[in-house]
Amino acid sequence: xxxxxxxxxxxxxxxxxxxxxxxxxxxxxxxxxxxxxxxxxxxxxxxxxxxxxxxxxxxxxxxxxxxxxxxxxxxxxxxxxxxxxxxxxxxxxxxxxxxxx
Amino acid sequence: xxxxxxxxxxxxxxxxxxxxxxxxxxxxxxxxxxxxxxxxxxxxxxxxxxxxxxxxxxxxxxxxxxxxxxxxxxxxxxxxxxxxxxxxxxxxxxxxxxxxxxxxxxxxxxxxxxxxxxxxxxxxxxxxxxxxxxxxxxxxxxxxxxxxxxxxxxxxxxxxxxxxxxxxxxxxxxxxxxxxxxxxxxxxxxxxxxxxxxxxxxxxxxxxxxxxxxxxxxxxxxxxxxxxxxxxxxxxxxxxxxxxxxxxxxxxxxxxxxxxxxxxxxxxxxxxxxxxxxxxxxxxxxxxxxxxxxxxxxxxxxxxxxxxxxxxxxxxxxxxxxxxxxxxxxxxxxxxxxxxxxxxxxxxxxxxxxxxxxxxxxxxxxxxxxxxxxxxxxxxxxxxxxxxxxxxxxxxxxxxxxxxxxxxxxxxxxxxxxxxxxxxxxxxxx
Numbered sequence: 124x125x126x127x128x129x130x131x132x133x134x135x136x137x138x139x140x141x142x143x144x145x146x147x148x149x150x151x152x153x154x155x156x157x158x159x160x161x162x163x164x165x166x167x168x169x170x171x172x173x174x175x176x177x178x179x180x181x182x183x184x185x186x187x188x189x190x191x192x193x194x195x196x197x198x199x200x201x202x203x204x205x206x207x208x209x210x211x212x213x214x215x216x217x218x219x220x221x222x223x224x
Numbered sequence: 225x226x227x228x229x230x231x232x233x234x235x236x237x238x239x240x241x242x243x244x245x246x247x248x249x250x251x252x253x254x255x256x257x258x259x260x261x262x263x264x265x266x267x268x269x270x271x272x273x274x275x276x277x278x279x280x281x282x283x284x285x286x287x288x289x290x291x292x293x294x295x296x297x298x299x300x301x302x303x304x305x306x307x308x309x310x311x312x313x314x315x316x317x318x319x320x321x322x323x324x325x326x327x328x329x330x331x332x333x334x335x336x337x338x339x340x341x342x343x344x345x346x347x348x349x350x351x352x353x354x355x356x357x358x359x360x361x362x363x364x365x366x367x368x369x370x371x372x373x374x375x376x377x378x379x380x381x382x383x384x385x386x387x388x389x390x391x392x393x394x395x396x397x398x399x400x401x402x403x404x405x406x407x408x409x410x411x412x413x414x415x416x417x418x419x420x421x422x423x424x425x426x427x428x429x430x431x432x433x434x435x436x437x438x439x440x441x442x443x444x445x446x447x448x449x450x451x452x453x454x455x456x457x458x459x460x461x462x463x464x465x466x467x468x469x470x471x472x473x474x475x476x477x478x479x480x481x482x483x484x485x486x487x488x489x490x491x492x493x494x495x496x497x498x499x500x501x502x503x504x505x506x507x508x509x510x511x512x513x514x515x516x517x518x519x520x521x522x523x524x525x526x527x528x529x530x531x532x533x534x535x536x537x538x539x540x541x542x543x544x545x546x547x548x549x550x551x552x553x554x555x556x557x558x559x560x561x562x563x564x565x566x567x568x569x570x571x572x573x574x575x576x577x578x579x580x581x582x583x584x585x586x587x588x589x590x591x592x593x594x595x596x597x598x599x600x601x602x603x604x605x606x607x608x609x610x611x612x613x614x615x616x617x618x619x620x621x622x623x624x625x626x627x628x629x630x631x632x633x634x635x636x637x638x639x640x641x642x643x644x645x646x647x648x649x650x651x652x653x654x
Contacts, residue, residue, distance in 0.1 A: 148260075148283045148578045150571045155583040158278070158567045159606075162560055162648045163590065163640075171650045173643025200625070200637050201590060201604050208588075208606025208621030 156213055157220035167224045178224035185218035259287035261356040261577045264345055266335045266515065268292025268320060270299075270559035271361030271547030274566030274652045280326045282574040289329040289353065291345070295319060297653070298388030300419060301559050302645055307385070307396050308429035310597055316388060318653040338519035340540035357573050359535075360521070360528075361547040361562065362513025363387070364418050367526065370509050372483040381486055382504045385426075386418060398503045399433060405440035406502035409491060411481055413448050413509045416527070418548050418557045420453035421603065423507060425593035428458065431466040432596045444499060445472040446491060447479040448509075453556075454593060454603055454624055461595035481506070512549035519543070527551045532614040533585055534572035535565060544569050552587075553615025555607055561589045563652055585609050592641035600637030601625045 157168075160177070164170050168178035177185065191197035192206035209217065263286055265276045276290040296317040305311040320330045337346040344352045366384065368376050385395040399408070408430060412423035427443050434441045451474070452458075462470045473479035478495030484506060485492070491499045491506075511517070511526025521528045521539050528545040529538040532553050537543045546569050547562035555561045568585045575582035587607040594600055605622030607615050625637060 148574060149580050150282055150575060150583055152583040155568075155571055156586050159564055159586050159588040161567075161651045162563050162588070163644050165647045166651045166654070170643070170647050171654075172646030173639050174647055200633065200640060201602055204604045204622050205588070205590075205606060208618040213586075 151216075153216040153220045156209070156217050160217065160221075168221045169224070177221045180221060182215070182218035182222040185221055186214055189214045189218070258285070260285045262287045262354060263289070263357045263359065263573060264353060264355040265290045265359040265361065266292075266345065267361035267363060267513070267547070268294070268297055268330075269361060269363055269547065269562065270648070270652050271363075271562030271566045272359065273297070273318075273320070273323065274563045275359050275361065275546060275570050276323060276328050277326065277652070278567045278570035279573060280323075280328055282570055283577070284327070286574070286577070287329070288327075289331060289355075290320065290323055291331045291333055291335055291347070292320070293332060293334045294389075295332055298392065299559065299649065300386070300388050300422065301648075303385065303388045303392045304422070304426045304429040305594070305597070306392050307399060307426065308433045308597075309396070309400075310432075313389075313393060316392075318649055320653070322654050335515055336518070338515065338543070340519065340543060343542065356542065357577070358543045359569060359573070360513075360516060360519075360543065360545045360549065361566070362515050362545075362549050364510045364548050364557075365512065365514045365517075366508040367511050368508060371506075374484040374486055374506070374508075378484075378486045382484070382489070382506050384507050385505060386422075386507050386510075395503075395505060399430065402438065402441070402502045404438040406438065406442075407500070408434075408441065408443045408503045409446055409499060409501040409505065410443060411446045411448070411491065411504070411506045412452070413507050414475075415449060416557060417507070417510045419559075419591070420556050421458075421591050421593045424452055424454070424458045425595075426505070427470055428461060428466075428593070428595045431462065431469050434469065435466055441469070443470045444501070445470070445479070446481055446493060446499065447473060448475050448481070450474040450476040453591070454601055456627055457601045457625060458593070458595065460627065461599060461601070465596050465599065510548075512545075516545060516549050521545060523551075533568075533609045534576075534582070535569040536572070544573065553607070553609075553613070554605075554617050555587060555589055555615055556591065558589055558591055559652075560591065560648065561587070563648055564588050566652075587615060590644065592637065592644055594638055594641055595634075596638075598638045599634045600639070600641045601634070602637055602641070 163174050164177050170176040189206040192199050192202040265272045296319050299316045302316050333347045335345045344354050383391045383395040385391040478493050480494045481491050482494045483492040512522050512528050516522050516528050521537050528550050530550050535544040535546050546565040548557040564587045572582050590604040592602045603624045606618045
C-alpha cells in the first residue's frame with residue numbers, strides 16, 4: 124500500500140515537473156544553421172550518396188571552402204548560390220558544428 | 225488479442241504517456257522517464273517525418289506520435305523517373321523503421337478530426353489521442369470544384385500523379401500502352417502549387433522515354449500560367465535533347481483549360497480550341513490537405529496562415545502547420561522546403577516546451593530537376609525571417625543554374641540530384 128501510494132505521487136509529480144526536467148535542452152544557433160545543410164549533405168553532414176560528406180572536416184577547411192565558393196575561386200554547381208546566403212559569423216558557426224561531428 | 229491488435233493497442237496506449245504509466249508505472253519510468261510534452265505529428269511525408277525525427281533528436285524525453293496512413297511513403301521527387309522507366313516505384317518508397325527505432329510511436333492511420341480546444345485528434349476508428357503540441361504536415365488536396373467536367377474519381381482515368389503511389393503507376397502504364405505517334409497532354413495548374421518545376425521535369429522525362437521507345441509521339445503542355453520555374457533552362461534542354469517533340473502553350477496564348485471531356489479525352493481551352501490526346505496528365509489546382517480544412521486552419525484560398533517563425537497556426541494555438549499546406553512566405557511548396565520547415569518547427573516546439581527562446585530560424589531550398597537522366601538543372605535559395613517580411617530570400621544568395629554550361633556541368637548536377645535524393649530521404653526517413 125505504501126509503495127503504491129509513492130508511485131502514484133511520483134506519477135502525479137512527473138506531469139507537473141516539466142520545467143525542472145527540461146532546463147538542459149537548448150538549441151544553439153550553430154545547430155539551427157547547420158541543420159539546413161543536412162538535406163543535401165545528410166544528417167550531421169554524413170552524406171549517404173554522391174554529395175560530399177562534411178562531418179569531421181576541420182572548421183578552417185569549411186570556412187575556406189565557403190568563402191571560395193562565394194567568391195567563385197572554387198568552382199561549384201550550387202554551393203556558390205548557398206554559401207552567399209550566410210555571413211562570416213554564421214559560416215564560422217556552421218564550420219564549428221560540422222568539425223565536431 | 226491477435227498480434228496485430230495487441231501491437232496496435234500498445235501503439236495507441238504509447239501515445240498517451242499517462243495511460244502507459246498507469247498500467248505499468250515502473251517500467252514506463254525505466255523506459256523513458258517522464259515525457260517533457262506529448263507531441264503528435266500528422267502526416268509522414270518530408271515535413272512530418274523530418275519534424276518527428278528532429279523533435280526526438282532535440283529532446284529525447286518528448287513523447288512523439290507520428291500518424292501516417294501509408295506503411296511505405298512514396299515520394300513525389302523522382303516519381304518522374306518512375307514515369308520515364310529508369311527507376312521503379314520501390315526506389316521512391318520509404319518506411320518508418322528508423323523512427324520506431326528512435327522511440328517515436330508510429331501509428332498507421334488517418335486523422336479524421338481535430339479538437340483544438342480539448343487538444344485531441346480522432347483516428348478513423350474513433351480512437352482519441354491527446355496532445356500538448358500538434359504538428360500537421362498534410363500535404364495537398366485538389367480543388368475539383370474548379371474543374372468543369374471532371375471530379376476526383378475521374379483521376380482513375382486521367383491521372384494527376386501529383387501524389388506519389390498508385391497515381392504514378394497508373395500514368396506510367398498509360399504511357400507504356402500508348403501507340404508510337406500518340407499525343408500526351410500535360411496540363412499544369414496556376415500558382416501556388418506543389419513543386420513549381422515538377423510538371424516541366426515530368427515533360428522532360430516523359431520525352432526521354434518517348435525518344436527511346438515512341439519517337440513519333442508529341443507532348444503538348446497546356447499551361448494555366450504564362451511563365452514557369454527555370455523556363456529558359458528547360459526550354460534550352462528540350463531544344464537540345466528532344467527537338468520538335470515538346471510544345472508549350474502559355475495561359476495568355478490560349479493554354480488555360482476550361483473544361484475536360486473525360487470520356488473522349490478532349491480538353492477545351494478558354495480560347496475555344498479543343499485538344500484530343502492519347503494520354504492526359506491534368507494536374508488540378510490545389511489547396512492544403514483535407515484535415516487542415518476540417519480543422520478550420522485554412523484561409524479563403526485554401527492554405528494555412530502560420531507564424532512563419534514557428535509555423536504555429538494563426539487560427540489555433542499549439543497547432544503547427546508545415547510543408548505544402550502552409551503559407552511560408554517566399555519559400556516554394558517543395559519536399560526540400562518541408563524538410564527545412566520541419567527542423568525549424570521542431571526547434572520552435574522544443575524551445576517553447578522548455579521555456580527557451582528559439583534560435584533565429586534559417587531555412588533553405590534547392591529544387592533539382594532532371595531534363596534527362598544525365599542532364600540536371602537547379603534553383604536554390606537561403607531564407608530568413610523578419611517580422612515585417614515573414615520568410616524572405618537572403619539578398620545575393622540563390623538563383624538558377626547558369627544558362628551557359630557545358631555537358632559536364634549538367635551531368636554533375638544530375639549526379640547531385642540523385643545524391644540529394646539519397647541525402648534528403650535519409651535525413652527525413654532515416
